[in-house]
Amino acid sequence: MGNAGLRIVLAEDSVLLREGLAAVLERFGHHVVAAVGDAEALTAAVDEQQPDIMVTDVRMPPGYADEGLRAAVELRTRHPRLGVLVLTQYVAATYAFELLEADRRERAGGLGYLLKNRVGAVREFVDAVERIAGGDTVIDPEVVRQLLHRERTSSLLDRLTAREREVLALMAEGRANAAIAERLCVSAAAVAKYIGAIFTKLDLSGAEGHHRVLAVLTYLRG
Template sequence: MRILICEDSVLLREGLVRLLQHSGHEVVSALPDAESLREAVAHTDPELCILDVRLPPSFTDEGIRAALDLRRARPALPLLVLSQYVEEQYASELIGTTGGTRSGAIGYLLKDRVADIADFVDAVERIHAGATVLDPEVVSQLLARRRQDDRLQRLSDRERTVLAALAEGRSNQAIATLLHVSEATVEKHITSIFQKLELDVDESGNRRVLAALVHLEHTRPNPTQTGTQR
C-alpha cells in the first residue's frame, strides 16, 4: 500500500514511516505540515493518507481541515486522522463525509494506539480495504453523550456493545469472537439495532451505524454544545 504521512512530530513521523515500511507498505511522502499536502498527494498518488489533527502553524485544526479538503478533492481516498485527545466535533465532521458511493473510508484514532503496532497496522489495512474505524474512546464518548436520546434508550446493553464494536470497525466475525457468540447471533443484534435506530439494513452496515452516531450527535438536546473541552 502507498501511504502518505502528514505529522509534525519528528519522532512520531519517523516511527510511523519505519513501522509501516516494516509491515510491507511504501511511504511515498512524510510531511511535517499540510502546506504542500495537496501537491504531494497529486504527485505521489497515495492509496491512504495519515494526518495529525493539529499541525503547524497554529496547531489547532489545520490537520482536520486538510483532511476535509482532501475528502472534497479526492472523495475516494481513504484517510486516517490521529489525535492526542478525543475531539468529538472533529470525529463527527469526518464521519459525516462517509456518505455516497464514491466516498473512501475514514479512521479516527488516538495516538496512543500507535504503540500497539499489530492493532495499528491492522486498522490501517482495514481502512484501506474500505472499513471506517473509530477509536473506542471516541465511540464511548459519543454514546455517553447521547445516553438520554430515545433511540439509544431502546437498545439493550448487549446491543450497545455491538453498536460500539461496529463503530470501531469490527467485522461481524470479530464481534462474534469478542462476545463468544455465533455470527448469526451478531447479525440478529445488528438487525435489531438498525430497527431501533430507525435505519435501513444494507451492505454498508458499518457506515450506517456511523451515520447514526453523527445524526444523534447533530440532534443533541443542547445545540450550544460543540464538542468536548480541549
C-alpha cells in the same frame, strides 16, 4: 488493490515520529510517497500523489489547532476513495463526525481515528492502516467512549436494547461480525440478528449506502 505495497502520504509535525512511522510502514512493504510536516503540504501531497491512504495528526502547523483534521475533511470530499487515518492525542468530535458523514455519503475509502498513546504495537498500527486502505472503519474504543459521554437526546437510540447498544458500540470500534460474536460470547447468527434489528430501529432499512457506517454515525452523533 491488495494491502501489500500501499501508497501512503504521512503528515506529522514531529520529525522523529514522522520518520519513525515512515520507516515502520516501509518495513512492512508499503511506500510512503510523501512525509510532510504541515497541513498545506499534506493537501498538496495528496492532490499530487493520489495515495491509497493518508495518515495525519489533528494539530498541525501553522496554528496547531485542528489544521490536520480540517485538511482530512477537505481531502476526503475531493478524493472520496482516499483512505484516511487520523493518528492523534486528541478527540475532536466535530471533525470526526464530518469525516463519518463523508464516509456515509461516499463509502469508498476507509476511515480511522486512533489515539497515539493507545496504539500498543507496531503490527496493530500497520494492521489499522491496511484495514482502512481496504475500506474498513477503525475507531479507537477510547474515542467511542469519549463521544458517548456527550449528552444524547436521540429518541432513535432509545429504541435499542442494552445488548443492541453493545453490538453497535463494537461496530463503532470497527469490529467485524465474527469479532463481535467472540467478544460477546454469542453466535454469528445472533450478531447478524442484532444488527438487523439495529438497522430497523434506527430507520436504516431502506437507506442507501453502507448501512454499517450509517448506524455507527447515528450512534456517535446521537
